[in-house]
Amino acid sequence: MSFEITGRLHKKYETEDKTATFQAREFVLEINTNNYMQYIKFQLTQDRCGLLEPYSEGQNLKVYFDLRGREWNGKYFTNLNAWKLENGEGSESHPEDPFSTESFPSDDKEPVFDDKEEDDLPF
8 A cells, every 4th residue: 555745855864774785765754734743754765765866855745655564572663665756846745625615616607597497396
């Protein structure tokens, strides 16, 4: 299952060699949810570590990611494993407001009823 989110690139870290054959790079996205800043850490692995290079801290970024979880010695760990990054300019960093007036039709799209039709309603 994959997810996507848009926010501001708050912090990016250098690529780290975890083992001789595994490398990872972390970055933090700043998300504004209802005027509360959330700082979400993501991880890029292996050949995807270079995907972060073209982006600068402070830039809007759209992140596609998967949830990864594992157990080790009775403890549970969760990672947000990013696999695709896009420029997030012009995108919202929070979900659309479901009560926005922009989703309502304008007056000119109101249905017009012809008075010539006979009303067959029983009330």
